[in-house]
Amino acid sequence: MRSWTLKPSEVLAPKDFEASAISVGLKQSGLDLALLVSTRPSFGAAMFTTNAVKAAPVQVSQRYLQINQGRIRAVIVNSGNANACTGPTGIVAAEAMASATANLLGIPVEQVLVCSTGVIGTTLPLERIITKTAQLKKSLSVTSLHAASEAILTTDTINKVCTAETLFGGTPVRITGMTKGAGMIHPQMATTLGFVLTDACITHDLLKKALSKANQGSYQRISVDGDTSTNDTLAIIANGGAGAPSINQPDKDYFHFVDGLTQVCQSLAQQIVRDGEGATKFVTIRVNGLRSEKQATRVARAIANSPLVKTAISGEDPNWGRILCAAGYAGVPFDANLVSIALGGLPVCLGGEAVIYNESHAQEILRQEEIELTIDFQAGSSNAIFWTCDLTKEYIHINADYRT
Amino acid sequence: MRSWTLKPSEVLAPKDFEASAISVGLKQSGLDLALLVSTRPSFGAAMFTTNAVKAAPVQVSQRYLQINQGRIRAVIVNSGNANACTGPTGIVAAEAMASATANLLGIPVEQVLVCSTGVIGTTLPLERIITKTAQLKKSLSVTSLHAASEAILTTDTINKVCTAETLFGGTPVRITGMTKGAGMIHPQMATTLGFVLTDACITHDLLKKALSKANQGSYQRISVDGDTSTNDTLAIIANGGAGAPSINQPDKDYFHFVDGLTQVCQSLAQQIVRDGEGATKFVTIRVNGLRSEKQATRVARAIANSPLVKTAISGEDPNWGRILCAAGYAGVPFDANLVSIALGGLPVCLGGEAVIYNESHAQEILRQEEIELTIDFQAGSSNAIFWTCDLTKEYIHINADYRT
Numbered sequence: 164m165r166s167w168t169l170k171p172s173e174v175l176a177p178k179d180f181e182a183s184a185i186s187v188g189l190k191q192s193g194l195d196l197a198l199l200v201s202t203r204p205s206f207g208a209a210m211f212t213t214n215a216v217k218a219a220p221v222q223v224s225q226r227y228l229q230i231n232q233g234r235i236r237a238v239i240v241n242s243g244n245a246n247a248c249t250g251p252t253g254i255v256a257a258e259a260m261a262s263a264t265a266n267l268l269g270i271p272v273e274q275v276l277v278c279s280t281g282v283i284g285t286t287l288p289l290e291r292i293i294t295k296t297a298q299l300k301k302s303l304s305v306t307s308l309h310a311a312s313e314a315i316l317t318t319d320t321i322n323k324v325c326t327a328e329t330l331f332g333g334t335p336v337r338i339t340g341m342t343k344g345a346g347m348i349h350p351q352m353a354t355t356l357g358f359v360l361t362d363a364c365i366t367h368d369l370l371k372k373a374l375s376k377a378n379q380g381s382y383q384r385i386s387v388d389g390d391t392s393t394n395d396t397l398a399i400i401a402n403g404g405a406g407a408p409s410i411n412q413p414d415k416d417y418f419h420f421v422d423g424l425t426q427v428c429q430s431l432a433q434q435i436v437r438d439g440e441g442a443t444k445f446v447t448i449r450v451n452g453l454r455s456e457k458q459a460t461r462v463a464r465a466i467a468n469s470p471l472v473k474t475a476i477s478g479e480d481p482n483w484g485r486i487l488c489a490a491g492y493a494g495v496p497f498d499a500n501l502v503s504i505a506l507g508g509l510p511v512c513l514g515g516e517a518v519i520y521n522e523s524h525a526q527e528i529l530r531q532e533e534i535e536l537t538i539d540f541q542a543g544s545s546n547a548i549f550w551t552c553d554l555t556k557e558y559i560h561i562n563a564d565y566r567t
Numbered sequence: 568m569r570s571w572t573l574k575p576s577e578v579l580a581p582k583d584f585e586a587s588a589i590s591v592g593l594k595q596s597g598l599d600l601a602l603l604v605s606t607r608p609s610f611g612a613a614m615f616t617t618n619a620v621k622a623a624p625v626q627v628s629q630r631y632l633q634i635n636q637g638r639i640r641a642v643i644v645n646s647g648n649a650n651a652c653t654g655p656t657g658i659v660a661a662e663a664m665a666s667a668t669a670n671l672l673g674i675p676v677e678q679v680l681v682c683s684t685g686v687i688g689t690t691l692p693l694e695r696i697i698t699k700t701a702q703l704k705k706s707l708s709v710t711s712l713h714a715a716s717e718a719i720l721t722t723d724t725i726n727k728v729c730t731a732e733t734l735f736g737g738t739p740v741r742i743t744g745m746t747k748g749a750g751m752i753h754p755q756m757a758t759t760l761g762f763v764l765t766d767a768c769i770t771h772d773l774l775k776k777a778l779s780k781a782n783q784g785s786y787q788r789i790s791v792d793g794d795t796s797t798n799d800t801l802a803i804i805a806n807g808g809a810g811a812p813s814i815n816q817p818d819k820d821y822f823h824f825v826d827g828l829t830q831v832c833q834s835l836a837q838q839i840v841r842d843g844e845g846a847t848k849f850v851t852i853r854v855n856g857l858r859s860e861k862q863a864t865r866v867a868r869a870i871a872n873s874p875l876v877k878t879a880i881s882g883e884d885p886n887w888g889r890i891l892c893a894a895g896y897a898g899v900p901f902d903a904n905l906v907s908i909a910l911g912g913l914p915v916c917l918g919g920e921a922v923i924y925n926e927s928h929a930q931e932i933l934r935q936e937e938i939e940l941t942i943d944f945q946a947g948s949s950n951a952i953f954w955t956c957d958l959t960k961e962y963i964h965i966n967a968d969y970r971t
Contacts, residue, residue: 214892214896215896216894216903248903250904282888284888284916393891470966474962474963474967488797493619499652515620515652515654516654559958559963562882563878563879563882
């Protein structure tokens with residue numbers, strides 16, 4: 164079986180894509196405006212927040228998607244201001260961002276996706292963006308994807324990128340992604356901002372399906388604090404620039420593409436958790452033996468979101484009772500007397516009761532930066548995996564002092 | 568209309584009730600075993616956690632309630648050990664606690680409710696309890712309710728009690744309650760432990776209804792960290808000791824009783840939030856103008872549980888965008904352009920957009936220890952109220968270091 168070569172810290176441009184990033188003063192310092200462009204006609208797909216309060220750029224992008232017949236050529240994105248809860252003024256500003264970008268590139272406005280991230284409820288200083296778009300066009304290049312991946316960050320401490328490479332019919336194909344997010348992270352549709360570019364050739368319908376599938380296996384399985392943002396967007400553009408055979412039916416090639424896209428999205432999603440606000444530990448939660456994947460996912464999510472589980476992990480405390488307790492309020496029925504729990508492979512609970520374990524061994528496991536919790540219910544054959552981080556005083560510090 | 572006199576820091580015994588509290592070494596220091604007794608036949612009702620993982624004492628008490636025909640005479644409760652996730656051994660231990668108490672008092676075992684709170688997953692040191700029950704009986708008195716209210720505490724920093732007094736047909740009647748809880752607080756059925764004693768005379772059916780009603784208006788409306796415990800229990804015993812006319816139909820007297828009971832439970836529930844782990848601020852959330860009380864409550868709960876809202880309040884940051892964002896992911900549809908938000912009466916958002924407000928005035932409001940958030944949706948005429956606290960570094964400290 165063909166495989167993908169994954170490069171989790173590289174952001175190599177697929178064929179016929181360019182990017183640029185500049186600083187327009189929306190953040191106190193650093194790059195804060197980015198443009199991603201396919202230099203040839205392309206298809207695109209996107210998924211957005213399920214929050215009832217949708218930021219203006221989300222509303223505008225959703226409208227464009229309804230009329231562009233799957234044609235997406237560019238993404239314009241700013242950080243430092245979310246353009247959310249900004250009323251009709253915000254809508255006008257988002258449209259202006261898209262329209263300035265469209266004029267610059269000579270493409271229809273509805274082929275531009277517009278995204279924002281940052282503080283909610285503050286009017287977007289539109290002139291700072293509009294007056295700099297020419298500069299943005301001038302600096303377009305195939306090597307600027309790294310700069311773009313920096314320009315989309317807010318409280319992130321590191322840029323988050325991934326490139327995957329394979330062959331289709333002997334032709335090299337790339338999928339490259341970048342993402343941002345460290346807080347307000349919760350799996351309800353695409354979480355946070357994520358942009359994926361590929362020079363694979365794929366129909367619009369299959370591209371949409373592939374993105375949904377990859378999203379289910381990646382962004383939907385992470386949690387930092389359980390807050391779903393107003394701006395979440397995960398978008399993909401495919402331009403066929405590689406010259407590889409077209410993917411136009413759900414065949415081996417399609418599933419190979421989905422596999423690569425899922426790997427890229429998983430890498431990006433996991434990089435978000437690793438950079439979770441104040442996080443010191445990366446936690447993999449494996450829920451096994453329930454009656455459906457949906458149930459297993461619900462239980463995994465409840466554990467991943469429990470402040471008591473997350474603080475116990477921060478305190479390196481093998482307090483498995485909190486894990487079982489969180490599972491118990493997920494709304495999934497189970498027999499507590501059949502449950503077993505292991506920390507990093509060390510059984511700490513069997514048949515719903517404590518087992519004698521080597522305390523220093525447990526301490527050693529919990530001192531690691533990567534921790535795996537496995538909880539088995541013996542109620543069925545469905546499993547789920549979830550990724551989260553610990554909850555620390557630093558999270559409070561970051562979020563108590565973010566705006567002021 | 569008749570009213571109740573509320574004494575939120577007093578725990579005065581209603582007629583024909585006694586209590587006692589001793590130290591048996593389940594906690595590192597202090598009182599940790601309490602007994603509450605009606606000295607005459609009485610009715611009782613109780614509500615328990617909805618967690619799929621129910622502690623042994625919850626399972627045992629629920630079984631007794633099914634066979635005692637509403638007759639409850641005593642509550643035996645220990646702190647320091649939750650007797651949860653302890654398997655069949657835990658069930659035997661809970662039964663032994665009840666049975667030792669029943670023998671002591673000469674009453675049927677199924678008229679004893681048994682409760683535990685503390686660490687999950689550790690075997691209850693049963694002998695320490697069983698061998699001390701005689702001492703527990705010896706120290707029974709009408710003045711020991713205060714000691715009992717201390718003996719049920721765990722991470723609480725203060726005992727939480729309330730007494731309400733009124734007249735029924737000219738006869739003085741009392742409702743007295745005590746509660747515990749500071750973390751693992753979330754409204755799913757009765758939250759944490761709460762015990763209410765009254766010398767009112769009321770039928771078993773109406774007592775059950777009154778408790779359910781009072782619970783809805785109190786314990787169901789608080790949140791500290793969104794974790795629902797394995798041990799939550801709210802119980803009431805009514806013994807008619809006051810000699811007041813019997814309440815045996817849903818008439819004025821019944822509604823007056825419900826009013827008093829709700830006031831006591833609200834006071835107890837609010838005392839829990841005020842003592843929330845690491846909390847420095849008490850927050851009242853008023854959600855107005857939705858299509859149903861259920862919707863309004865859902866939105867209020869989402870705001871109350873949002874780590875980002877709670878850290879903003881901790882940081883005294885008027886970041887109302889986080890409030891609107893949390894409302895948006897509650898699963899209740901609304902038009903963001905109609906929403907207005909006020910902090911302590913100061914409008915900060917109108918029609919979904921920021922309004923210019925006096926920043927120093929906002930700071931002054933947020934510096935207070937009591938903060939009121941009001942959010943109006945203009946979508947209907949239903950309202951809900953909720954109480955929560957801020958999320959601070961001290962919460963992390965307490966929960967990262969609780970067990971070890």
